[in-house]
Amino acid sequence: xxxxxxxxxxxxxxxxxxVVSGDGFxxxxxxxxxxxxxQEDDGAWWMYGVRPxxxxxxxxxxxxxxxxxxxxxxEVLFDMAQDSRDFDQFRAAVEQFFYExxxxxxxxxxxxxxxxxxxxxxxxxxxxxxHLPREAPESKPAQITVERLNRADARFKPSDNITDTYSxxxxxxx
Amino acid sequence: MSASVAxxxxxxxxxxxxxxxxxxxxxxxxxxxxxxxxxxxxPKFDKxxxxxxxxxxxxxxxLDCAKxxxxx
Numbered sequence: 001x002x003x004x005x006x007x008x009x010x011x012x013x014x015x016x017x018x019v020v021s022g023d024g025f026x027x028x029x030x031x032x033x034x035x036x037x038x039q040e041d042d043g044a045w046w047m048y049g050v051r052p053x054x055x056x057x058x059x060x061x062x063x064x065x066x067x068x069x070x071x072x073x074x075e076v077l078f079d080m081a082q083d084s085r086d087f088d089q090f091r092a093a094v095e096q097f098f099y100e101x102x103x104x105x106x107x108x109x110x111x112x113x114x115x116x117x118x119x120x121x122x123x124x125x126x127x128x129x130x131h132l133p134r135e136a137p138e139s140k141p142a143q144i145t146v147e148r149l150n151r152a153d154a155r156f157k158p159s160d161n162i163t164d165t166y167s168x169x170x171x172x173x174x
Numbered sequence: 175m176s177a178s179v180a181x182x183x184x185x186x187x188x189x190x191x192x193x194x195x196x197x198x199x200x201x202x203x204x205x206x207x208x209x210x211x212x213x214x215x216x217p218k219f220d221k222x223x224x225x226x227x228x229x230x231x232x233x234x235x236x237l238d239c240a241k242x243x244x245x246x
Contacts, residue, residue: 040176040224040225042176042177044176044223044225046176046225048225048229049229053233054211054212054213054214054215054229054230054233055215055229056215056225056226056228056229057225057226058176058223058225072203072215072217073215075201075202075203075215076202076203076214076215078201078202079200079201079202079203079205079214080214082200082201083200096212097212097214100211100212102211102232102233102234102235103209103211103232103233103234103235103236104235106232107232
């Protein structure tokens, strides 16, 4: 069995799907993002957003941190829907939120460095990350889609449904 | 629960570290804007956990200054 790697910042891939009502529109938002998870000195697990950057939340376990991070993200979407006069303004606000990096790009740099460390050592993630799904970041680029759902040509399929997930990067490139 | 800081102390820090910033109350969160950057997810509680402040300060590019106030 491969050794585990000790990291201060744990890189995470997140997938979230939301349907949000706005003033005269219904929007579907699908996020494929990045976050760093870190256990702070007081023992709390914090999930710090990388894409999107301007968000964080915590918990006593990584599951709780993800759950609270997810709720906070949803609330940001709700606020943006409340503050947007139409769908185009909502989409612009959500895309700006997702693609705006922190002032010096530090978190993105830390995420890439943590991934590099995993790849160089080819080690398994430590507890409590060991049992999370593993995915290749290369096959899951950071991106967000904001789609208007209330349009005449909209087609809905069961395959549109996506489960909220968080996963760790695979120790080898896809 | 993580260490928390009173929102009033965060405002004092922002006045020194982020001159010209704006704070807007949205339905669920506070929206902090500074230097063409936006932090739309600061909780609306009276006391805010350190991790939120740390992330906001890093996002807005004022982390070193905020650390001098001992709240990041």
